[in-house]
């Protein structure tokens with residue numbers, strides 16, 4: 558029996574992880590955590606009988622405690638509670654399905670406690686990859702990619718020598734605004750940006766997909782996961798989201814992973830640490846598909862990608878600035894306080910104003926996050 562804990566069990570990745578667990582008798586959920594959605598957490602406690610449930614919001618944790626008094630599930634709250642879940646003794650793997658930099662501390666704690674990480678929470682690796690990757694090595698912990706592109710690369714690497722990678726080809730859908738120009742983007746509303754052409758995901762990543770910030774975050778995530786320099790990572794727009802990413806090897810051979818857009822596949826592949834198992838769901842029908850097309854990303858219009866590349870090349874604390882500014886800007890956009898294009902302006906200003914720290918500690922990363930948030934709040 559493989560025992561797993563899920564940080565972010567009520568979200569898009571979290572609920573799909575539970576779907577995989579419900580269909581496999583050799584998987585057991587021992588811990589779950591969410592931010593505020595205690596209605597769904599309660600249902601999950603009653604269905605999966607975890608030993609521990611953590612709620613980010615302390616008040617909601619107290620409320621949930623009263624609601625599930627009749628069960629054996631212990632309820633904990635706040636960051637302390639998330640960390641208790643991350644290190645819980647019974648769990649072998651922690652699925653980091655939480656959104657944003659709040660995932661950093663629980664992920665670090667889990668690694669130090671020797672838990673393998675099924676990593677969806679890309680923001681943690683983008684901001685603290687220089688700490689996470691060596692720490693995982695030190696504790697003999699596997700970082701198993703859940704993000705579809707990184708899972709595709711992980712799958713294509715199976716049986717290959719990573720030293721023979723020539724370059725990584727990360728595919729992008731192009732998002733809901735693919736083909737549009739800056740003038741047209743000015744008036745795009747939240748509803749427009751939330752219409753992803755192929756994937757059903759949480760709101761934050763869906764907006765990131767529309768700005769191409771998601772692809773920028775994924776380039777940085779790939780750099781850390783596969784130890785490949787930025788100049789050997791190419792983004793290719795593949796609008797149908799059928800090819801989830803590719804590796805070009807030294808002999809010119811290219812390995813790609815294809816499939817329908819279903820996140821349960823990468824989640825399952827990570828939970829089983831690279832072992833293939835049956836998965837229900839739609840199969841690719843090439844006759845129906847008819848064509849798979851490719852384009853270069855429009856880096857002039859969708860500045861999320863070039864800004865991310867710039868942040869990554871600068872290194873040190875700059876990816877944290879890029880990510881924190883984006884997290885705040887996306888929250889403001891979702892609350893209809895700013896326009897779509899303001900997201901780029903907020904990120905660019907934050908990066909221009911930042912005094913670089915070369916090798917930031919976790920404490921410095923979290924301080925920068927708070928500082929960026931305050932600066933943006935003061936202005937918008």
Ligand SMILES: NC(=O)C1=CN([C@@H]2O[C@H](COP(=O)(O)OP(=O)(O)OC[C@H]3O[C@@H](n4cnc5c(N)ncnc54)[C@H](OP(=O)(O)O)[C@@H]3O)[C@@H](O)[C@H]2O)C=CC1
Nearest residue numbers: 565567568569570591592593594613655656677678758759
């Ligand atoms: N969705 C997808 O298909 C993909 C997602 N990812 C990455 O996976 C991560 C999760 O994305 P997604 O599932 O879409 O996000 P969702 O917004 O759907 O879910 C986020 C989860 O995090 C929880 N959460 C948020 N804030 C807190 C907090 N302060 N304390 C504790 N829990 C909190 C939410 O709880 P609550 O419901 O209570 O708010 C929810 O369970 C992101 O980093 C994303 O980039 C990567 C590839 C694909």
Ligand SMILES: CC(=O)[C@@H](O)[C@H](O)COP(=O)(O)O
Nearest residue numbers: 704705729730731732766771
């Ligand atoms: C499912 C997944 O992994 C997402 O990160 C997806 O890649 C988003 O699509 P975009 O290619 O539009 O960013």
Ligand SMILES: [Mn+2]
Nearest residue numbers: 704705706775
């Ligand atoms: Mn992805």
